Amino acid sequence: MDWGQRRGLLVGGAAALAVLAVLFVVVGTDRVVESLLSADPALVAATFGLALCWLVTWSLMLRTVLGSxxxxxxxxxxxxxxxxxxxxxxxxxxxxAGGEPVAAALISRVSGSRYESSLVGIASVDVLNVVPSLSLVLLGVGYYATTAAVGERLEVAVTVAVALIAAIVTVIGLVWRFRRTVVERLPAAVGRLVGRFDRFDAERVTEGIGRRLRNFFEDIERVGTSPGRLAAAVGLSLTGWLFQSAALVVAFAAVGASIPPAVALFAVPLAYVAGATPLPGGLGGIEAAFVALLVPTTGVPASAVTAAVLVFRGGVYWMPVAVGGVSASVLGVRTVR
Structure with missing residues (x-):
């Protein structure tokens, strides 16, 4: 990791801590800490167990996609x-968006596969996760609307999420529709641009980018021609989302509160939209999004909501950081079959 990357990580980490600090001040630090200290250890452990089930399920999803x-x-x-x-x-x-290139390099190193194929694999997992998440949002909000009035804040969150997902899907669709044009023109354009610098050979850059793009789109076609594996991957994705929703419900129970399962179904994927912010993994932004969504839709005090969200994020954010950091370090220094 060079100095630029370290600086970006430090700046992002500082920004995330600042967002969390503001959240604690607004909600009330003493009340949040009190709720955390009174949390049921068994239910906290159950939250982490459900988060582990989510991690295992989506790892099987990645394995299924890579198999194609x-x-x-x-x-x-x-x-x-x-x-x-x-x-x-x-x-x-x-x-x-920030982690996929690193993840693809890790997959390529471990499996001995081409980098483009590894990138297609991890990107396909992220894209396929959109389908069940949007379905759960619509299902959860629809059910919630039959039992309570949908507030303006929830309407805005759903609209933003649907618009963002629609924009991403549209861009992906356009790139795929005009993939031949992209392969023909993009490498030459990049080659001409970097060729202005003495250290780059424009012809070699053009040839290299063109080859990687062709391999990339060919691998996407291979994924799309495996309907059985695609169906299995979507099923595993849905199962993973359900494990996360269950973890959120149990996290609330751990701090002595309860929320309708339908709320958890739409709150989890909606809050993750905040992960698109320039914060490390959406840290801070996602927690704030959860609190903004769950306080008006559950009637639970903000301090208890914040405590429950912190327990939940301990399972789905900090535990994978610990486990993944160790595995990335180990897998990054030797090949595992």
């Missing part, structure tokens, strides 16, 4: 690789 690219990983290795990928997402700005 003829990249074979054992179950244990797939878990360690995916934990390392989550670690990369959680310590780089913009969540998945």
């Amino acid at each position: 690219l003829d990249i074979s990983l054992g179950v244990t290795t797939a878990f360690l690789v995916y934990a390392g990928a989550v670690f990369a997402n959680n310590v780089t700005p913009f969540g998945q």
Whole structure:
């Protein structure tokens, strides 16, 4: 990691801490700490157990997607690789967008596959996760609307999430629709740009980028022509989202509060939209988004909501950071089959 990357990480970490500090001040630090100290240890452990089930499920999803690219990983290795990928997402700005290149490099190193294929694998997992998440948002909000009035804040959150997802899907669709044009024109444009610098050979850069883009789109086509694996991957994705929703419900129980499961169904994927912020893995932004969503929709005091969210994030953010950091370090220095 060079100085620029370290500086970016430090700045992002400082910003995340600042957001969390503001959240604590607004909610009341003493009350949040009191709720955390009174949390039921058994239910906190259950929250972490459900978070571990989510991590295992999505590692199996990654293994399934990589299988369609003829990249074979054992179950244990797939878990360690995916934990390392989550670690990369959680310590780089913009969540998945920042961590995917690191995760792809890790997959490539461990499996001996091409980097482009590894990037297609981890990117496909992130894209496929959108389908169940949007379905859960619509299902959860729809059910919630039958039992309570949908507030303006929730309406705005759903609208922003749907608009953001629609924009991402549109961009992906356009790139795929005009992939041949992209392969033909983008490498030459980049080659001409970097060729202005003496240290780069424009022809070699153009050829290299063109080859990688062709391999990238060919691998995407291979994933799309495996309907059985795609269905299995989407099913595992849905299961993982359900484990996270269950973890949130149990986290609330741990601090002596309760929320309707329907609220957890839409709150988890909606809050993760804040992961698109330039904070390490959305740290701070996601916690604030959870509090903003859950206080008006559950009627639970803000201090208890914040405490429950911190317990939940301990399982789905900090535990993968610890496990993934170790696995990324180990897998990064030797090849595991």
